[in-house]
Amino acid sequence: MLRFILSKKNHITLISGILIAFSYFSEFVLKNETLFKWPMIIASVIGVIPIALQAFSALKVKVVSIDVLVTIAVIGAFIIGEFTESAIVTFLFLFGAFLEQRTLNKTRSAIKELTQMAPENALKQMESGEFIEVEIDEVDVGDVLLVKTGAKVPVDGTVLTGEGYINEASITGESFPVSKAKGSLVYAGTILENGTLQITADRVGEDTTFGKIIELVEEAQDSKSEAERFIDKFSKYYTPAVLVLALIVWIISKNLELAITILVLGCPGALVIGVPVSNVAGIGNGARHGVLLKGSEVVQVFSRVDTIVFDKTGTLTIGKPKVVDSKLYADDSDTALNYLVSVESESDHLLAKAVIEYVNNPEYYPVGNTDVIKGKGIVADVDGHRVAVGNLALMEYEKVNLNKEMRDDISRFEQNGDSLVLTSIDGELNVLMGIRDKLRPDVKKHLQKLKALRVKNLVVLSGDNQATVDKVAEELGLTQAYGNMLPQDKSEFIKKLQKNGHKVAFVGDGVNDSPSLALADIGIAMGSGTDVAIETSDVVLMNSDFSRLPHALGLAKATARNMLQNIIIAVGVVLFLLANVFFSEWMNMSIGMLVHEASIFVVILNGMRLLGYKLR
Numbered sequence: 001m002l003r004f005i006l007s008k009k010n011h012i013t014l015i016s017g018i019l020i021a022f023s024y025f026s027e028f029v030l031k032n033e034t035l036f037k038w039p040m041i042i043a044s045v046i047g048v049i050p051i052a053l054q055a056f057s058a059l060k061v062k063v064v065s066i067d068v069l070v071t072i073a074v075i076g077a078f079i080i081g082e083f084t085e086s087a088i089v090t091f092l093f094l095f096g097a098f099l100e101q102r103t104l105n106k107t108r109s110a111i112k113e114l115t116q117m118a119p120e121n122a123l124k125q126m127e128s129g130e131f132i133e134v135e136i137d138e139v140d141v142g143d144v145l146l147v148k149t150g151a152k153v154p155v156d157g158t159v160l161t162g163e164g165y166i167n168e169a170s171i172t173g174e175s176f177p178v179s180k181a182k183g184s185l186v187y188a189g190t191i192l193e194n195g196t197l198q199i200t201a202d203r204v205g206e207d208t209t210f211g212k213i214i215e216l217v218e219e220a221q222d223s224k225s226e227a228e229r230f231i232d233k234f235s236k237y238y239t240p241a242v243l244v245l246a247l248i249v250w251i252i253s254k255n256l257e258l259a260i261t262i263l264v265l266g267c268p269g270a271l272v273i274g275v276p277v278s279n280v281a282g283i284g285n286g287a288r289h290g291v292l293l294k295g296s297e298v299v300q301v302f303s304r305v306d307t308i309v310f311d312k313t314g315t316l317t318i319g320k321p322k323v324v325d326s327k328l329y330a331d332d333s334d335t336a337l338n339y340l341v342s343v344e345s346e347s348d349h350l351l352a353k354a355v356i357e358y359v360n361n362p363e364y365y366p367v368g369n370t371d372v373i374k375g376k377g378i379v380a381d382v383d384g385h386r387v388a389v390g391n392l393a394l395m396e397y398e399k400v401n402l403n404k405e406m407r408d409d410i411s412r413f414e415q416n417g418d419s420l421v422l423t424s425i426d427g428e429l430n431v432l433m434g435i436r437d438k439l440r441p442d443v444k445k446h447l448q449k450l451k452a453l454r455v456k457n458l459v460v461l462s463g464d465n466q467a468t469v470d471k472v473a474e475e476l477g478l479t480q481a482y483g484n485m486l487p488q489d490k491s492e493f494i495k496k497l498q499k500n501g502h503k504v505a506f507v508g509d510g511v512n513d514s515p516s517l518a519l520a521d522i523g524i525a526m527g528s529g530t531d532v533a534i535e536t537s538d539v540v541l542m543n544s545d546f547s548r549l550p551h552a553l554g555l556a557k558a559t560a561r562n563m564l565q566n567i568i569i570a571v572g573v574v575l576f577l578l579a580n581v582f583f584s585e586w587m588n589m590s591i592g593m594l595v596h597e598a599s600i601f602v603v604i605l606n607g608m609r610l611l612g613y614k615l616r
Contacts (some may be wrong), residue, residue, distance in 0.1 A: 122155070279559065303553075309497070309505070311509065327409050337431065446547055461516075
């Protein structure tokens with residue numbers, strides 16, 4: 001019965017509104033007092049039922065909710081014969097709840113849009129080789145699927161055959177189509193705009209990147225910040241306090257109508273709803289623009305960040321370094337390069353990949369006794385020789401003798417802004433390579449936007465040599481630059497900043513610098529929807545798009561401001577109404593409830609502004 005009545009709240013609101021309208025029609029047009037009175041009585045009775053049921057449910061779990069205050073106020077008004085007041089109060093309260101729910105649903109539109117993008121069917125290859133349409137739940141890892149023009153990619157997978165352009169807006173927030181061919185990765189929920197692809201399923205259902213994004217945004221929108229937790233606690237004590245105040249006023253003044261009016265006007269509805277609606281709208285905006293903010297707490301902390309620390313490779317740079325200069329000192333340079341490539345094939349470091357790509361048609365030798373020297377490089381046995389591949393610190397560690405020519409070459413490479421890869425064979429330097437990574441397009445412009453958002457310190461920490469890091473910092477206008485940094489050095493640097501009172505955000509790739517991401521007040525991952533990036537950081541910039549970072553910070557600041565505005569509006573309206581109860585003659589229950597419900601509507605509309613937020 002309880003569920004049935006509450007499910008009909010909107011119908012009750014409509015009937016109550018019609019009865020009130022008919023009542024006023026009877027008084028002013030028909031001049032019939034009886035027809036004026038009874039519709040008001042009926043409207044009061046049917047209107048208070050759902051409110052009273054909600055109040056009863058709250059009291060059962062020992063919570064004095066807003067519904068309790070309104071129920072007592074309406075019953076009191078009914079007892080003293082103020083049927084007009086009781087009818088209007090119940091109608092406005094119910095109508096306010098209707099508007100509140102309707103507008104809150106709009107603020108959750110990002111989740112709805114994401115959910116609607118989720119694929120429901122797939123063309124699966126059967127044993128006969130024929131492709132049959134099946135429900136998405138029937139697709140398993142390893143299945144071969146066909147995606148036609150205009151269709152949604154059903155799973156995370158790898159292209160087997162075909163070429164086409166895919167709109168990845170649901171993953172990255174960027175609607176510009178991305179070219180896909182054999183070997184390319186594709187993501188569930190994206191749309192093939194032209195072409196035909198056959199893909200093999202790598203991840204399905206909730207395990208897909210798209211599924212994880214939906215889950216993350218839902219959790220983030222339901223999370224509570226320190227401000228929200230304070231408001232919940234405040235409301236828990238505030239509502240009974242209003243009840244006690246009304247009781248005291250009644251005892252002292254003997255004026256029941258005044259006490260009932262205080263109950264109505266003291267409802268903290270706008271205060272309770274104001275902060276959550278800002279949170280939901282802000283996180284929803286981020287989700288639509290390729291920025292995942294993991295909850296209201298993250299938004300508030302991020303909005304206070306004054307220092308942003310960057311990893312260099314893959315963050316300020318595009319993460320695809322290439323060999324731009326080299327010097328060979330060996331008599332047999334081909335063998336030296338083959339030894340180098342053989343050792344680098346044991347590593348998945350970006351510089352190693354650049355070296356392998358640079359050497360044409362190498363001959364690979366068996367590699368044994370591989371020893372990774374942290375922060376320096378790799379030492380291994382190759383074809384009976386001790387081969388060391390790494391930075392200058394590794395050469396010093398291996399006591400490699402460097403003559404004047406070699407040192408001059410190293411100095412020249414560093415001054416050019418190159419990262420160094422040196423190769424020694426049996427203690428003699430044989431190969432020197434200079435590797436350079438391109439800066440991300442427009443990264444300097446986006447860093448200027450961060451400065452405009454009152455970020456005081458922009459710092460780069462890198463394992464590269466100091467000269468290379470200094471060149472990057474100078475080109476981008478960073479405030480501080482530190483090279484030759486191991487992961488533990490970066491963590492210690494962040495601790496030092498925090499100890500000095502700075503709110504620190506660290507921007508990395510979500511894998512190599514996970515200690516720094518975890519230690520910083522805000523960890524920001526540059527990740528193309530990778531599992532590690534999504535799970536280890538507080539903020540994820542999808543598709544490794546650096547331009548999302550200023551938008552993310554601006555959005556966090558706008559959301560935090562919006563929350564504060566809503567708190568001020570809510571508290572200000574309650575204080576204004578209560579003051580006018582005692583110090584003016586025009587205030588009554590109906591007017592108070594109208595202003596009260598209007599304040600709820602105002603804070604919701606204010607929060608909804610965040611859905612359209614764009615960084616100026």
